């Protein structure tokens with residue numbers, strides 16, 4: 047039994063999810079007496095492939111081509127399906143990242159398999175994999191099974207922990223794939239990076255601000271705290287719709303889904319659509335002057351008080367702690 | 371141009387989720403349904419595309435009779451024709467996509483718009499599945515779109531930035547917030563929509579591949595700790611985050 051783990055890289059560096067996926071695949075493989083084969087796609091990436099051994103990959107297939115430097119839904123799906131077929135993998139795991147969510151449905155059709163998307167838990171029962179995934183904005187969870195012989199799962203980033211790398215190594219093989227122009231009928235030509243700022247979807251700590259901050263200038267104190275913690279800045283939809291922050295920072299139903307280890311919600315009421323995007327965070331801190339704000343119902347720690355006084359005080363305490 | 375837009379009929383997000391008696395899906399009693407918000411953006415983009423190139427916009431939904439309400443809303447926004455692929459059975463994304471793709475093939479669409487995801491199951495699959503089933507390109511999570519004769523440039527949102535994708539028609543585009551501001555139906559639009567027919571077709575039955583064994587409530591969270599009520603609580607909060615939660 048073989049599990050194929052898709053290890054996402056950008057600019058020659060693995061995303062954190064790559065390690066999470068390999069490790070989650072290894073945990074499942076161990077219970078099925080199987081092994082993990084990872085696939086990495088790009089240009090000049092064979093040199094980083096070996097890192098995946100430390101998270102449980104027995105073998106890594108590196109598929110290199112100059113045209114694979116940037117993402118292409120058509121070409122990447124072909125590569126993943128071809129590798130899965132060549133390796134006789136019956137389970138595939140990919141991250142529920144923007145790349146993984148985009149490529150997985152195509153791979154599913156090519157391999158004639160079912161796809162369980164955005165899973166937050168995988169268990170093995172009687173020799174088969176069961177996945178749990180949130181539905182209805184996190185108000186429900188479903189336990190699902192995939193009935194086809196090839197089973198595909200995308201895993202929500204930051205939920206499965208990769209742990210530390212061990213000194214196990216993986217066999218790295220390169221695989222040559224012939225492409226035609228049609229394989230690149232949709233291809234990324236350019237990536238516009240959002241000026242080096244941390245993205246909420248990938249951050250381990252997020253400090254988010256809402257309408258209670260009254261204006262864009264008051265996000266300076268959010269940025270200050272975030273900067274001190276090495277965190278990303280997030281925002282509620284009210285703050286985005288008011289034009290105070292850009293949409294890429296919006297957390298929630300119509301923004302991003304995040305699962306950091308720490309989420310600090312400042313002057314955010316905690317509407318269901320906001321909770322939908324962040325309720326799977328490991329620890330939630332709420333600062334709100336209204337003790338009845340719904341955000342407190344899911345917060346692990348709360349301060350019922352004025353953000354304008356509390357946030358600078360927290361920043362000062364964190365600086366003290368970190369010796370900054 | 372032959373423009374298709376696929377729309378889903380979903381519970382509004384304020385809905386209290388009550389698990390149905392079979393323990394697998396929600397109890398629909400008392401639930402308000404609406405046009406999936408991303409699909410509303412898809413409808414708007416379809417209408418804008420028609421304004422640019424002419425042609426017609428056909429809106430399609432797969433589901434039971436209640437989906438007609440959502441189709442009417444899309445007609446009221448300005449779609450020319452609506453089709454209900456009538457199947458009240460619960461289907462997974464694969465089974466939904468199979469029938470939508472069959473319809474798209476029969477119709478011969480030049481461009482297909484979907485939402486980036488349905489807000490009930492957050493699957494974000496159907497657009498990509500349809501594209502692969504039809505053997506055409508797709509771009510998901512699109513926030514900017516420029517269609518030219520036979521080809522297009524789309525900007526999609528990714529972690530920490532945007533990707534600029536070049537592709538050609540026919541293709542599937544899935545809409546993300548920011549692509550446009552959906553119009554409100556005008557009074558005339560609403561009146562016209564009442565007169566426009568909704569064509570009904572029965573799609574082939576397709577078996578689901580992802581099967582729900584149980585739906586359950588997420589485990590309840592333990593009552594959190596209120597650390598204090600002013601700036602003087604900051605030190606204790608930071609201590610708890612450092613020593614108890616160990617997250618900083």
Ligand SMILES: Cc1cc2nc3c(=O)[nH]c(=O)nc-3n(C[C@H](O)[C@H](O)[C@H](O)COP(=O)(O)OP(=O)(O)OC[C@H]3O[C@@H](n4cnc5c(N)ncnc54)[C@H](O)[C@@H]3O)c2cc1C
Pocket residue numbers: 255256257258259281282283284285296297298299300301302312313314315316317318319320323333334335336339351352353354383407
């Ligand atoms: C289809 C749909 C999709 C949506 N998607 C999203 C989404 O993706 N993300 C999202 O966030 N929302 C979303 N919403 C909107 C959501 O319903 C709320 O309107 C929004 O989250 C409210 O933002 P807020 O908490 O910043 O503002 P408010 O609800 O106005 O809350 C402001 C809070 O600040 C507190 N406050 C005020 N002053 C202070 C102070 N000095 N110190 C401390 N606290 C203070 C108040 O007590 C209050 O709780 C969506 C809505 C719909 C209908």
Ligand SMILES: Nc1ncnc2c1ncn2[C@@H]1O[C@H](COP(=O)(O)O)[C@@H](O)[C@H]1O
Pocket residue numbers: 376377378379406408409412430431432433463466470483484485486487488489491492493494495496497
């Ligand atoms: N039952 C349906 N009828 C029509 N379109 C649908 C249906 N389900 C999903 N879609 C379309 O596919 C998109 C993605 O849905 P999903 O994969 O379910 O998250 C939606 O935004 C719709 O555009």
